[in-house]
Amino acid sequence: MEESLTTEQKIIEAAEGVFLTEGYAGARMQQIADRAGINKAMLHYYFRSKDKLFELVFRHKMKQFVPQIALTLQDDQLSFLDKLDRFVMAYLEMLRKNPSLPLFILSTMNRNPDLMVHFKIEVGQMVVQVMKDEISKGKIRPVDPHQFMLTLVGMCIFPFLARPVFMGIFNLNQEAYAAIVAERHLHVMQYARAILSVS
Amino acid sequence: MEESLTTEQKIIEAAEGVFLTEGYAGARMQQIADRAGINKAMLHYYFRSKDKLFELVFRHKMKQFVPQIALTLQDDQLSFLDKLDRFVMAYLEMLRKNPSLPLFILSTMNRNPDLMVHFKIEVGQMVVQVMKDEISKGKIRPVDPHQFMLTLVGMCIFPFLARPVFMGIFNLNQEAYAAIVAERHLHVMQYARAILSVS
DNA sequence: CTTTGCGTCAACCATTTGGTTAAATCGTTT
DNA sequence: AAACGATTTAACCAAATGGTTGACGCAAAG
Known part of the structure; x- marks a missing residue:
């Protein structure tokens, strides 16, 4: 179905969804991993930390806003x-x-x-x-x-x-x-x- | 100075401050206890859980809002x-x-x-x-x-x-x-x- | 004086959470 | 098919977090 998406894209998409609805403090790395359908370690492999991942999402959304x-x-x-x-x-x-x-x-x-x-x-x-x-x-x-x-x-x-x-x-x-x-x-x-x- | 405040009042005041600025997920029970100048166990003694304390604060603030x-x-x-x-x-x-x-x-x-x-x-x-x-x-x-x-x-x-x-x-x-x-x-x-x- | 009950605290506990690691797997190049 | 780098995973770890416990202080009641 959406197998065409690269892992990095899947993570970003999932992270956007979770951060958007839960906020930074409410978001859980595990939740993002589940939503992306991947292992939690991948999050840290592609984006070093929760902060880094969040900042990426925030910058993207800020431009829209x-x-x-x-x-x-x-x-x-x-x-x-x-x-x-x-x-x-x-x-x-x-x-x-x-x-x-x-x-x-x-x-x-x-x-x-x-x-x-x-x-x-x-x-x-x-x-x-x-x-x-x-x-x-x-x-x-x-x-x-x-x-x-x-x-x-x-x-x-x-x-x-x-x-x-x-x-x-x-x-x-x-x-x-x-x-x-x-x-x-x-x-x-x-x-x-x-x-x-x-x- | 504000020794006239009962412990319960001190907790509520502190909880309001912390919940208001940090939100539910971002608030820490320890932070509330510190701000109230009391032990963390007191929070649970007066209000069973974080949820209960939050609900109290929320109801109060909702009326104002x-x-x-x-x-x-x-x-x-x-x-x-x-x-x-x-x-x-x-x-x-x-x-x-x-x-x-x-x-x-x-x-x-x-x-x-x-x-x-x-x-x-x-x-x-x-x-x-x-x-x-x-x-x-x-x-x-x-x-x-x-x-x-x-x-x-x-x-x-x-x-x-x-x-x-x-x-x-x-x-x-x-x-x-x-x-x-x-x-x-x-x-x-x-x-x-x-x-x-x-x- | 002793007992009783409320208030307070330090220490402790189980779970969650962000983050790490070492091994395994996959794809590509030689 | 061997080698090699990139990708993926399960298992693990340390710190943080909400919550609990048992002891102690203390004032009022007996």
Whole structure:
């Protein structure tokens, strides 16, 4: 079936699954080995330690998590709001495919904020610059870019973080919550338009 | 100094601190004992097991976390938006005092969604009902209450979840981020007004 | 004074966990 | 087919971890 996968790939795949759902402290090397269908010693043969393996997984997942909004913003043809629309659509779709990604990243980063150092990220500064330009050009209303991005990205991510809590509080079943997530895009853009649109 | 605290209280306080920052899997009974300044055996003397102690802490923290918006909504004197304003103010203040509460709750609930069963919460249904009433009375614009509450509460909580990531992405220091959090209330209400206000 | 029961502790225990090792197996080259 | 390096495995190890035990202190009750 998946015999085409190399052992190293099988390990990484298994490690991602286990680390994502259990977190670093909750993950067990044996569990990863079982899931990969190999001997526990292989883990240490290919990746020296639990830390090394985790770091590999984390780096990979972090790249997925940090919004690649930079690419979307490059396109000069579109208006800023249309660029946002594209980004929100793509980001929500990615999250739907990786629903446990946000909690994994945020938990890890809270436990060890130093990890951020390894990621020289310019996307933040870039977005702020673009927004300031748009504001000075009068294309969008003046808004604190930090607050705006915090809200915009949060609106996308939060439903995946709070899923069990909200399902409980609002008495929702799987389908009802899936419907909310499916409609999320509309409400995110409704927010963006309400805040940014020049009357 | 704090010799007035009973041993049981010292344990609970220490357990809260450790569980909040380390999570269940990452917390060590020895660590809790050290922090409480007592012997490890005392933990098992007062609370049979790690699970029992954790459950106690979790229940306590869960009560703090679930927005007590119900109380705020009762007051009939205020308009709906003023009620929201009160709630957002109070909730943000609580979060500022308990910055690691959200990640703790959401992590735990994701790991074990069954825990929600223990909390018979009616606040969700109540908020939905109030909003529907306001809508039918024409006091606020028609909005999906679920989407709205998800956004409103998310806007409050998310800054505390994403703190290290956003500090990294936007190159912010402690003070800069604190300033964003301090100003958060304004932007949350700006959202609420933009979405709910009848023109 | 002695007994009783709660609180406290050091020492101990069984299991789990990350990690190691030495032997075996497989594939490729000569 | 011998040799050789890469891969895989079972068995093992030391440390850590949640949990237990028996003794000791001590204040209140008898």
